Amino acid sequence: MTDGKVTITRIMEMPGTDASGKPQQNVVVQFTVDNHGPFSETFPKAGFDPLQAKSKLADFAQKLKTLHT
Numbered sequence: 001m002t003d004g005k006v007t008i009t010r011i012m013e014m015p016g017t018d019a020s021g022k023p024q025q026n027v028v029v030q031f032t033v034d035n036h037g038p039f040s041e042t043f044p045k046a047g048f049d050p051l052q053a054k055s056k057l058a059d060f061a062q063k064l065k066t067l068h069t
Contacts, residue, residue: 004061006054007032013045029053033061 010030018024025045030038039060043053 003034004058004065005034006057006061008057009038014042016042018044027053029057031057033064036064 008029008031010028012028012030014026014028016024016026027043027045027048028040029043030040032038041053041056041060
């Protein structure tokens with residue numbers, strides 16, 4: 001069973017594209033949930049909000065926890 005503990009293992013900036021195909025810088029967050037992973041989430045660098053990012057990772061962890069039940 002998993003308790004859903006998110007551990008961020010790496011944060012890096014990488015070039016990418018937005019939904020319309022225009023170039024943009026991204027923030028890529030690599031993380032584990034308990035001993036599962038690594039996983040990653042990509043966020044646009046412009047307007048990056050660490051609290052929203054942590055919330056998205058926690059939501060992912062909760063969905064993963066549901067798979068274990």
